[in-house]
Amino acid sequence: MEQAYAVEDLIGGIYDAAADPDMWANAIGQIVEATGCRTGVFYEHDLATHQSQPLGFHRFNTEFMQEYVAHYGALDPWNARVMQWPVGVAAPTYALMPEEEFRRTEFYQDYLRRTGAFYGLGGLVERADGRIAVFGVQRGYEDGRFSAESVALVGALMPHLKRAYRMHSAIGQARRDRETFEETLRLVPQSVLIVDRDARLVFANDAAGRMLAAGDGIRLSAGRLGAAHRDDREAFAALLNPAGALVETGAVAALRRPLNRRPLLVQAVPLRINGRFDPAGRIVLLIDLDPPARPSPDRLAALFGLTAAEARLWADLATGATLAEIARRRQVSVNTLRVQLAKLFDKVGVHRQADLVRRAMELRGPEPER
Structure with a gap:
């Protein structure tokens, strides 16, 4: 009724x-x-x-x-x-x-x-x-x-x-x-943090967590991030307010570390969402971060019996690219990539993109010389 x-x-x-x-x-x-x-x-x-x-x-x-x-x-x-x-x-x-x-x-x-x-x-x-x-x-x-x-x-x-x-x-x-972004960041060996403009910690990967626990150049106090050495606190605070030309590339500061080790280089870059600055004002802190190496598609294809297209898709995902970005770059449809992704999941034995990225990180290595 x-x-x-x-x-x-x-x-x-x-x-x-x-x-x-x-x-x-x-x-x-x-x-x-x-x-x-x-x-x-x-x-x-x-x-x-x-x-x-x-x-x-x-x-x-x-x-x-x-x-x-x-x-x-x-x-x-x-x-x-x-x-x-x-x-x-x-x-x-x-x-x-x-x-x-x-x-x-x-x-x-x-x-x-x-x-x-x-x-x-x-x-x-x-x-x-x-x-x-x-x-x-x-x-x-x-x-x-x-x-x-x-x-x-x-x-x-x-x-x-x-x-x-x-x-x-x-x-x-x-x-x-x-989730994929955060899980990927947790795997990288360098320290990565995300904070808001009031220095409140939003995210820290495992390497950054160990650095914070040791007070190695940076520290956490009452939920806010700051420099471990008092003489660096003004310079660190300036990182969270990049101005002028630095708004695009971020600012860099060298922070003192214990035991006279080399300075800790910290780069702060405003977070972007869909090409625009995050309205919440969140900032990514990259600490001695090197760009992740793209895994060799040839190696991935040989290890898992992948087609060339499937291997290239996996390698691109491992660098943090999204399906939409890859589709635009290759001039193919997102649906084509979804079909390749489903086959990747089956061949690699995983169920999520984050698991694909994790496996690629475990197998990562430089591209072979041509």
């Missing part, structure tokens, strides 16, 4: 889920109840690999969704039919495929029938970068077809689902980039 929900509440739940992925199940559940349905799901489908990944679902158990990801998503006839439907337009599944034809599919007989679902209502939320995002709510055969009000409601929600999906994707990519 359809439940009365204010459209504003449903829209608010969608945008809440865009910011917090754990809330997708609740947002989908509200739409399920508002349309008198049994279940609901919002998922991504990769057109190259034919793999699906749920963003959120309601009244499907986790094991059932894992089966969809592992096998049945590739057999879902609605995925193929919805590709012919305009983006952002809600439609019942019987408008996409005759009921009797759907009933005979392996997808329905071996998979969906176990849930009691037969009819679906939803559509293509987004198509971009070789992926589609699909939203749908489902009813049983005995529940009958969807009311005109339910079709209109889901149709009204589709533009908001699209915007929320874009927000969700952007936030997720930023989170993954940050």
